[in-house]
Amino acid sequence: MQFTINSLDTNSKARTGTIKTAHGEIPTPIFMPVGTVGSVKGINPRELEQDINAKIILGNTYHLYLRPGLEVIEAAGGLHKFISWDRPILTDSGGYQVFSLAENRKLKPEGAHFRSHIDGSKHFFSPENVMDIQRVIGADIIMAFDECPPGTATYDYAKKSLDLTENWLDRCIKRFDETEPLYNYEQTLFPIVQGCVYPDLRRRAAEFVATKNRDGYAIGGLSVGEPAEVMYQMVEVVNDILPIEKPRYLMGVGTPDNILEAIDRGVDMFDCVMPTRNGRNGMLFTSEGIINIRNKRWSNDFSPIDPQGASFVDQRFTKAYLRHLFISKEMLGPQLASIHNLGFYLWLVGEARRRIEDGTFKGWKDQLVKKLVVRL
RNA sequence: GGGGAGAUACCAAAGUGGCCAACUGGGGCAGACUGUAAAUCUGCUGGCGUACGCCUUCGUAGGUUCGAAUCCUGCUCUCCCCA
Numbered sequence: 001m002q003f004t005i006n007s008l009d010t011n012s013k014a015r016t017g018t019i020k021t022a023h024g025e026i027p028t029p030i031f032m033p034v035g036t037v038g039s040v041k042g043i044n045p046r047e048l049e050q051d052i053n054a055k056i057i058l059g060n061t062y063h064l065y066l067r068p069g070l071e072v073i074e075a076a077g078g079l080h081k082f083i084s085w086d087r088p089i090l091t092d093s094g095g096y097q098v099f100s101l102a103e104n105r106k107l108k109p110e111g112a113h114f115r116s117h118i119d120g121s122k123h124f125f126s127p128e129n130v131m132d133i134q135r136v137i138g139a140d141i142i143m144a145f146d147e148c149p150p151g152t153a154t155y156d157y158a159k160k161s162l163d164l165t166e167n168w169l170d171r172c173i174k175r176f177d178e179t180e181p182l183y184n185y186e187q188t189l190f191p192i193v194q195g196c197v198y199p200d201l202r203r204r205a206a207e208f209v210a211t212k213n214r215d216g217y218a219i220g221g222l223s224v225g226e227p228a229e230v231m232y233q234m235v236e237v238v239n240d241i242l243p244i245e246k247p248r249y250l251m252g253v254g255t256p257d258n259i260l261e262a263i264d265r266g267v268d269m270f271d272c273v274m275p276t277r278n279g280r281n282g283m284l285f286t287s288e289g290i291i292n293i294r295n296k297r298w299s300n301d302f303s304p305i306d307p308q309g310a311s312f313v314d315q316r317f318t319k320a321y322l323r324h325l326f327i328s329k330e331m332l333g334p335q336l337a338s339i340h341n342l343g344f345y346l347w348l349v350g351e352a353r354r355r356i357e358d359g360t361f362k363g364w365k366d367q368l369v370k371k372l373v374v375r376l
Numbered sequence: 377g378g379g380g381a382g383a384u385a386c387c388a389a390a391g392u393g394g395c396c397a398a399c400u401g402g403g404g405c406a407g408a409c410u411g412u413a414a415a416u417c418u419g420c421u422g423g424c425g426u427a428c429g430c431c432u433u434c435g436u437a438g439g440u441u442c443g444a445a446u447c448c449u450g451c452u453c454u455c456c457c458c459a
Contacts, residue, residue, distance in 0.1 A: 251411040
């Protein structure tokens with residue numbers, strides 16, 4: 001994997017760049033739709049390519065390992081072939097499930113013992129087997145196996161957790177470097193910076209991963225319950241240390257204004273379930289602000305879903321019709337909302353790239369952030 | 377014409393003397409959601425008040441009772457069966 005910086009903003013830490021992978025190029029800053037189980041929920045891959053123009057999507061090691069299982073994925077020739085997606089894929093390691101499925105797992109130095117959320121069966125994830133699993137899945141970018149502590153973690157816990165994550169990272173790197181890809185194209189491993197909301201732990205974590213000389217680095221353990229301002233501070237602390245010539249990936253973030261503020265602070269990659277999950281639940285991110293399409297106020301609003309919208313659904317369908325679909329529980333409603341929201345997110349990062357390159361990013365960002373509050 | 381059953385909030389439907397402003401479901405209204413155990417979950421849904429609370433409700437008009445959605449009588453309406 002190669003990363004080249006195309007331009008640096010003079011008024012902020014923002015930059016544009018290009019990531020080259022075996023499955024194509026990714027312009028940065030970029031937003032990556034989440035397709036946990038090998039499907040961006042509700043979205044046809046053709047829509048993802050043509051209407052949304054997603055450059056890369058995510059899969060999840062934990063979910064794909066449980067279902068359909070590695071045998072099926074390997075027999076299919078890897079995840080790209082299995083899900084018919086020829087552009088880049090990034091897989092998360094399952095570290096986030098250590099957090100979100102906390103009641104079903106036990107953490108030990110050697111790894112995490114899990115119970116499947118599907119059938120309760122017992123499983124074990126270690127840094128080593130998570131690397132092996134991600135080799136089988138075959139994503140272009142794979143993530144280190146980490147612990148993602150909650151935003152409310154105490155300093156003591158955060159420190160112990162970071163010790164564990166750093167130990168696991170070394171084991172991930174060792175295993176990754178001594179194994180080969182299964183499908184004749186390059187894979188790369190991104191370490192993850194942890195450290196909760198504690199600047200000294202974040203500094204230590206960033207310095208630790210920076211010595212590993214990988215193709216890119218991730219910032220994890222944010223947007224997990226801490227205030228947005230704290231998240232921005234942590235991003236600043238970490239990005240001051242991470243090598244400037246490597247891409248930075250802020251995991252699981254976030255709202256459109258979170259993304260803009262992080263781009264401002266030098267982040268290049270984002271993923272989040274928000275556009276799809278919240279979209280399925282009726283929340284629309286539009287150029288006019290954030291709205292709940294289920295609200296009665298839209299019942300007779302025959303204006304386009306988003307008059308300034310980038311995706312074809314924005315001009316073609318009205319707010320009143322989309323509301324009707326949601327109220328009627330028609331599956332088309334969540335599908336259209338997901339296409340719209342992902343279209344908006346991809347438009348957002350595309351516009352950010354354009355603004356960074358022509359030097360108007362800062363002013364544009366400040367104005368848009370003000371607009372991106374929930375309309376009352 | 378004769379016999380029977382029933383009328384409860386937006387709809388459906390429990391309740392058959394005090395624990396009832398009234399179970400439950402639907403509908404309606406609003407909220408939550410950040411590396412997806414989510415096309416999920418939560419709250420409200422007679423009026424006024426942040427709230428203790430107060431006021432008006434169970435077809436309708438009366439009555440019995442300390443107390444009625446619940447018991448009695450008249451009336452109105454609906455449904456079913458027979459002719």
